[in-house]
Amino acid sequence: MHETYGGNTIMNRRRLTAVVLAITMLSGIFLTGFTFQQGIGNVYYETQSEIYDNASYHEQLAGHSANGIERAYFVNADTQGTDLKPYVFEGEVTGTYTMDTMISSLESQGYKVVAGINGDIYDTASGTPKGLTIHNGKIKTSGYAPEYVISFNESGAASLEKVSLGYTLKGTINVPTVVTTPVSEPVQPTDGIQPTDATQSEESLQSADETQPVDSIEPTEPVVAQQTVYVPTPYNADIGFFNVPHGAAKALHLYNRQYASSTKTAGKTVEVILDAGSPENAELTVGGTITATVAEVRNGNCNTPIGDNQLVLSTAGDSAYAVQLAQLIPGSTVEISVYDWGGNLTNSKEAIGVYYVLYDKGQFKSGGTNLNPRTVIGIKPDGTLMLYVLDGRQPGFSAGLGLTDVARHLVALGCSTVVNMDGGGSSVMAVREGGINSKAVAKNSPSGKSQRKTTNGLLLVYDQRGDSDAKHLHTYPSQPLAMPGADIKLTTYASNGKYEPVPLPNGVEYRVDSNSGSSVDGNGLFTAGNTIGTAVIEAASGDLRTTAKVDIQNNITFTTNVQNITIDPGKTFDINVTAKFGFAPIASKDSLFTWTCDPVVGTIDGNGYFQATNQSGISGNIYVEYNGVKQTIPVQVGAASINFADTATHWARDYIGKLAARGVVTGMGNNFYLPDDSLTRAQFLTMLAKTIHDLDVTQATPAGFADVPATEWYYNYVNWGFEKGIVKGLDETTFAPNEKITREQMATMLDNFTKSTDFVLPETNPGVSFKDSSLISPWAVDSVNKIVSLGIIGGYPEGDFKPQGNATRAEAATVTYKLLMIRG
DSSP states (O other), X not given: OOOOOBOSSOOOHHHXXXXXXXXXXXXXXXXXOOEEETTTEEEEEEEEEEEETTEEEEEEEEEETTTEEEEEEEEEXXXXXXXXXXXXXXXXXXXXXXXXXXXXXXXXXXXXXXXXXXXXXXXXXXXXXXXXXXXXXEEEEOOSSOOEEEEEOTTOOEEEEEOOEEEEEEEEEEEEEXXXXXXXXXOOOOSSOOOSOTTXXXXXXXXHHHHOOGGGOOOOOOEEEEEEEEEEEEEXXXXXXXXXXXXXXXXXXXEEXXXXXXXXXXXXXXXXXXXXXXXXXXXXXXXXXXXXXXXXXXXXXXXOBOOTTEEEEEEETTSTTHHHHHTBOTTOEEEEEEEETTXXXXXXXEEEEOSEEEEETTEEOOOOOOOBOEEEEEEOXXXXXXXXXXXXXXXXXXXXXXXXXXXXXXXXXXXXXXXXXXXXXXXXXXXXXXXXXXXOEEOSOOTTSSOOOBSOEEXXXXXXXXXXXXXXXXXXXXXXXXXXXXXXXXXXXXXXXXXOXXXXXXXXXXXXXXXXXXXXXXXXXXXXXXXXEEEEEEEEETTEEEEEEEEEOOOOEXXXXXXXXXXXXXXXXXXXXXXXXXXXXXXXXXXXXXXXXXXXXXXXXXXXXXXXXXXXXXXXXXXXXXXXXXXXXXXXXXXXXXXXXXXXXXXXXXXXXXXXXXXXXXXXXXXXXXXXXBOBHHHHHHHHHTTSTTOOGGGXXXXXXXXXXXXXXXXXXXXXXXXXXXXXXXXXXOOOTTSBOBHHXXXXXXXXXXXXXXXXXXXXXXXXXXXXXXGSOGGGHHXXXXXXXXXXXXXXXXXXXXXXXXXXXXXXXXXXXXXXXXXX
């Protein structure tokens, strides 16, 4: 393990020396070499380094009892009342960004990023996060399914909060109303007709008298007209979503420029443009109200542009809101309010949505066992924030954890609240390590081998740069674990008060307690002593001091870079050893192992450098030993060959002869090999098994096939192949051992064989294709492509592969020999 310490207070050298001696004398407490932590298993090492005041970065390598190797990365940071602030990245809601892009964006704005992780899970079609997002007190999106958030108040204190926000609209609409109005007065009955004109003629009067008697005139009905008028009427409505795309709910949506440059809607919609007067007035706050003017009503339009000062109300043309929304009065005023019904988010400065709450208030909330990379946020009882990423989906590097186990691990690390963010291929952690990095860089290994674009992230930032004075010292070992006698390079850096890299004040001096047997030279080369436990190294530069730790262990496992050697007479070969402490790589060197070999095959020195005898056709072994554990490497000097009567002129003569000399293949009687005859599934499986030195197939669990009786020669080989996943039966009870093997079946068995033995084989013929590639069975395509690309198997001169053609004994010998040569 290593830790870095630094500060403004200069430690007394004599006092520190005493502390180092005391710690070294107590190193026996590290005899186990690891600690067990719930969820992740045996932690073989944990590195720790300071990255800011009250903030540290950790890496753990562990071994899970069921999953295997696990790698976790986490930052502990106190963001309360310090200048290290949480920052929820606030790019366009519909945009997606890598962590590197987020960091570059913030740095261009004058911030310095100390650490960051990817954020909320999101809709991959639109980029919209699931949860509520708040930055600098402004709501960026309501989220499409808000439930809980990690919220930070003005002082930086983190808390888990339930989201209960309501968004409302208040305005005035023109409601069409039918109005009835009279257009003439009714005629009232009279006793006689009054003259209306002094010049009226007698004739006209007479005519009138003749037309109708005065006393018989009826009163007329009033003449009326109907017309539609628009009556201004108050309108109130609930807004369903803010900065979220339209969905099946046909709700009322609200957008501002934070969403995108337009509403991105399609089809028939009603969209109303509101002018808020300024970009600041167009942003929503919890508990706040926006007053804006209706600038334009767009009925039947879609994908309305959004200006910096604008908001847009939008709904589907067939929704319950469409008619009233279209009646908003241009030039009228509307109010948009945000209510915090739960009262939890009024003081929220930053907030980011979570996928699952895993643990809170002493209870596990959500769980699961599917192994995945994970991004998690934890909060400790004292308010310390933990940002956590676990790698996964990478066999041999890191398996990943289920939700239940990852929650247990953070609880074991001291968290009282644990939430799961967007994990999988999105999981990424960036950290600026003290003195090393001028900018935060990705520390983990994303399962897709590159950073995936995500919708948001949570970063820890500050905005006041440091000076050029060295205030902290940081020493980093090249490895945290070492075998006794192994060498580890120590590198020391300086940083200022903000943990930004600055030049070292002086050269670096190192020391370690000589009583431990360990030593360190002036160049920082540490050599581990024989005392098992933790060695503490002191580093000094000028008035600055720091310590680093290396754990020394001898309970190791080891492998060599070859499993067997076939070598020409007189040639040399350098054998290298890789050591592990549990699942963790540990510093070693070849000279720490004991090397011997059978004298008949040659000589080997203390560093694993083998010199073969000048004689040909000699077999023997090389032996590598450490701590009572010995490994054997078979050696063939001048690969012997057996000639058969029918292979003297055959194209596969050398392959057949050399495999026969190794006992991998045998003849068919009377010194005949029958190279062009077909072979069976059981025969080829047996060939593969015999390439593994000292393999005891009798230890394999019986497969239980009805057509593989225990009395047959191939019984144990079939059991071994089935147990290792190299072959399968035709069904649960049938294996068909004597069925002729096809070329695509042979390729599949080769592929499965390499996987079962952890061979890593280089591609030599990538991109090879055949005229009859379409005839390869779907279940065999990947295996055929892989084995062909490795150069182990090829096609015919005519350009075809003949996947269903029966493989011959010569072809089987050829591919098996090529596999051995690549492996060896």
